[in-house]
Amino acid sequence: MKKSINILFFLAIAAGLVGCNNGNDRKSGKGQGGLATNAAERVYVAPGEHDEYYAFMSGGFSGQLSVYGLPSGRMLKVLPVFSQNPENGYGYTEETKPMLNTSFGFVPWDDSHHPDISQTDGVLDGRWIFINGNNTPRIARIDLKNFATEEIIEIPNSAGNHSSSFITENTEYVVAGTRFSVPIPQEDMPINEYKGNFKGSLTFISVDQETGRMGIKFQLIMPGFNYDLSHPGRDKSHGWFFFTTYNTEEAHSLLEVNASQNDKDFIAAINWKKIEEYVNNGGGKMVPANYAHNVMDEHTHTATSTMLKEVLTVNPLDVPGAVYFLPTPKSPHGCDVDPTGEYIIGNGKLSADLTVHSFTKMLDAIENKKFDGEAYGIPILNFEDILAGVVKQPGLGPLHTEFDDKGNAYTTFFISSEVVKWKVGTWEVLDRQPVFYSVGHGMIPGGNSRKPFGKYFVALNKITKDRYLPTGPELTQSAQLFDITGDKMELLLDFPTIGEPHYAAAIPADMIKNNSRKIYKLAENKHPYAAFTNSDTKVVREGKNVHIYMNMIRSHFNPDNIEGVKVGDKVFFHITNLEQDFDVPHGFAVIGANNAEMLIVPGKTETLVWEPKQVGVWPFYCTDFCSALHQEMQGYVRVSPADSDIELSWSLDED
Amino acid sequence: MGSTIMKKAGIIMIIGSLLLLGLFKFPLWNIMLGAPQYPDPLGMNIYIQGIEGNEEFDIQNIDGLNHYIGMKTIPKVEEMWEFDVFPKVIGFMVALGVIIGVLGFFGKVSYKWFLGWFVLMSVLGALGMYDFNLWLIDYGTDLDPKAIMAYTHPDGTPMTYKPPLIGYQKMLNFDVDSWPATGAYMIFVGMLLTVVAFFVGKKESKKVA
DSSP states (O other), rough: OOOHHHHHHHHHEEEEEHHHHTTOOOOTTTTTTSSSSHEEEEEEOTTOOOOOOOEEEOOOOTTTEEEEEEETHHHHHOOOOOOBTTTTTBBSTTTTTGGEEEEEEEEEOBBBBOOOEEETTTEEEEEEEEEEETTEEEEEEEEEETTTTEEEEEEEEESSSSOEOOOOSSSSSSEEEEEBBBOOSSEEEOGGGGGTEEEEEEEEEOOOOOOOOEEEEEEEESSSSSSEEEOOOOGGTTTTEEEEEOOTTTTOOOOHHHSHHHHHHHEEEEEHHHHHHHHHTTTTTTEEEEEEEEEEOOTTOOEEEEEEEEEEOOOOGTTSEEEEEEEEEEEEEEEEEETSSOEEEEEETOOSEEEEEEEEHHHHHHHHTTTEEETTEEEEEEHHHHHHEEEHHHHHSSEEEOOOSSEEEEEEETTTTTTEEETTTHHHHHHHETTTTEEEEEOTTTTTSSSSSTTTEEEEEETTSHHHHHSOOOOOOEEEEEEESSSEEEEEEEEEEEOOOEEEEEEEGTTTTTGGGOOGGGGGGOOOTOOOSGGOOOOEEEEEEEEEEEETTEEESOEEEEEETTTEEEEEEEEEEOSSTTTTOOOEEEOOOOOOOOOEOOEEEEEEEEEEOOOOEEEOOOSSSSSTGGGEEHHHHHHHOOOOOOOEEEESSSS | OOOOOOOOOOHHHHHHHGGGGGGSSOSSSSEEETTTTEEEEEEEEEEETEESSSSTTTTHHHHHHHHGGOOOOOOOOOTTTTTHHHHHHHHHHHHHHHHHHHHHHHTSSTTTHHHHHHHHHHHHHHHHHHHHHHHHHHHHHOTTTOSSSBBBOTTTTOOOOOOOOOEEEETTTTEEEEEEEEHHHHHHHHHHHHHHHHHHHHOOOOOHH
C-alpha cells in the first residue's frame, strides 16, 4: 500500500512540473498547424508524385515493418517480418514457413521494435534494414532491393530482445541486448535467487558485407541488469557501443517500484573492437546453445532453417579495459550518441534533467582510473569526471534523443508529452512543442548516423485518444511530422500507424528507389517445383502427398482441371507466375484451405498446402484482379473418396 | 575513256555508304505502346536482323496483351525471310557503294555512278517500306477468330489493329508511336551524302574539263 502511495505522489509532482514547464506556452492541439501556415502545401505530394523519404516504421506488436512516405505520411507497404501475413502468404507458404522457426518451434508472431538501416562510413547506404523481435529474441534482415525479409537469426541466452537492433557504422555488427536478465544457461531455479545469479547477454552479430548474412560473433555475459536501449559510437567513438541499464537493483518483482530505487543506474560502455580482437585471438568460451538461423534463398525463393548448437560467450572480466559503467541518473531509457560521436545522452526516464556524457572525458577517466567503485568487477567511472553537461529541466520523462545536421538535439518526453529542441554543447533549450500524446521515440532521417538529413522530425506517439475519428475502444497509433528546418519546430501533419511504432528509420528515397526490384526473372528461378513451360506442368503422387506443378499467366492456371485427388491427401500447389511484367502478381486461393492465400509476384514459385476433407469438385481462383479476364482465372480440383481408384489427370483447354 | 580523279567525291561516297553499316548496330524503326497502366511504355525496336524489346521483357509483354485481341505473336528471326535477306542486301549495297567510291576516287568511274547507287538504294528502300507496311497490315488485321475480345468499329466492322507506318495513333487504350530510329537516320544521312558525292564529283569533273 505504501508503495502505491509513493507512485501517486510521484505522479502528482509530475503533473505539477508539467504545469511549471508549459504553463504559459501551452497551445491547444486542436487545429494546430495547417490553418495558420502553409503546412498543407508542405506535406502535399501531388497525385503521381513521389515522397522525398522512405520511412520504415516498426510495426510494434504487429511484428511487421511498415513503409511510409514522408512528408505525405502515406503508407506504402507493410513488410511481413516476424508475423504471418495472410495477405500474401508469408509464414503460410511452404517456402516462407521456415523463416518463423525458432528453438521454441514455429513462432508466428513477435513484437518488432527498432529498425536500423545499414551504413558505410557512418552514412546510410540503403542496402539492408534490420529489426528486432522483442518477445522471442530474433533479429531480421530485410533487403531493400526486394523489400523482403531475407534472414532471421534467433538470439540464445536472451529474453526481451530490446536493446536491439542497432548497427555499427560500417555495418560490421548488428547488436542485440537482452532487456530481461535470465539464468544463463537456462535452468529450473527459484525466481527469488535472481540477484547475482541471473545474467544479461549483449550479442554482437557480424554481417557479411557481400551477402548480408548474419552470424553471432560473440555474446558478452553481463551482470543481471535490464539492458534497455543501445547505440553505437560513431566517428571518434567508433569501436564502442553504449547500453542503458535499469534495475541495477536486480529486483525480480514489482519492478516499477523496486527497480526505481537507485539514484543512478548505468550506461554500459563496451569496447567491442577490443573484444573482437580477444575473440579473434581465440578468446571466449564456446558453450552449448540452441537457436535458429533462417535464410531465404533469392533464387529458389525458399527459406531454410538451421538449428545452431553453440555460441561463443565472453566474460567481461576476461577482457580488461573492454567494459565500463557510466553512472546515469534515474533508470535511463534511450541511449543516444550525437553525430560527432562525442556525446552520449542518457535519457533518465524518471529524471527531470538530461545527462550527457563526454566520450573524450570517458577515455580520460579510464586512462587515469577515475573510478567510483565497481559492480561485479566492472569499473564504475566517476560521474563528475565524465559529465559533459546537463540539460536542465527540459521536461518530464525523457525517453529518446535524435539529432539534426546543425548541432541540435531533439528529446522526446513521455510524461510531459512534448518534444524539446536543445543545443548540443551549450545544453540550452531552444524550443519545445507539445505532441498528441505521450511520444515514445522520435525519428530524423539518418538521425542515427554521422550524417542526419535534418528536414523532418517524426514523433512516434504512444497514445492517440481523440486525434482521429473514433473507432471503438481500440485505436490506431499516431505519428506526427514536424518541419525542423527553422528555429522553431513546426507541426505539419498527423498520420496513423500500425501496431505500435516504437522506432523508425528513414532514408532519402533517391538512395533506394531506383534499385527496387520490379520482377524476379524466370531465367534465375531455381525453385525445384517450378513449371516454366506448359510441358513442365504435371501432377505427381507420392503416397498421400500430391504435388501439382502449376503455372499462371494472364488469365489462366495451367492445369486448371485436376482429377484423382482423394480425401486424406495432402495437396501441394506449387505455382509459378510466368509474368515478366511489373506489378502483375497473381493470387491463389482454394476453398477450405486451412492456412491462407498466396500472392505470387512475377517470376516466383510458391507453394500452398491444401488438405481436402470432403468429396466433391472444388474451385480455386486468382485473388488479385490481374487483368480484364481476372474473373475467368479459375479452376477445379475433383476430390474423390479415399478408396477411389481414379487416376491422377490434369488438363487445360481439353474436352 | 578515263574519268576524272574525284578525291573529295569518292571519300564522301565511301563515308555515305559506310553509314549504312549502322543498321547492323542500331534499330531501323521503333514502335512504342503507352497506356494508363503502362506509364513506362512497352516498346519494340525493329532491326534489319530481327525485332527486340525496348526493355528485356517488352516483346513477351506485348504478346501477352495482344493475345486478348487475337493478334499473332511478334515474329521471331526465323519466322520472317526479311531478317535473313535485309542484312544481305544492306551488306551488298555498302560494298557496292564503297567500290564505286574507291573507283571514283581513282577516276575509274564517272560521278553518275554515285547517283546510280542512290537511285538503286532508293528503290530498295521503298520496297522495304512497302514490305514493312504489308507486315503491319497482316499483323494488325489477321486476327484469331477465337480472340477473347472482338471489338468492332462504330459501323459494325471488326476492329483492326495495324500500327501506323509512321506517326501516332490511338488504339483502344494504347497510344502508339511509330517512328524511324537511329539506323533510319543513318541511312538517310548516308544516302544524302551519296547525292552530295554526285554533285561534288560533277564539280570536280567540270573543273578539270
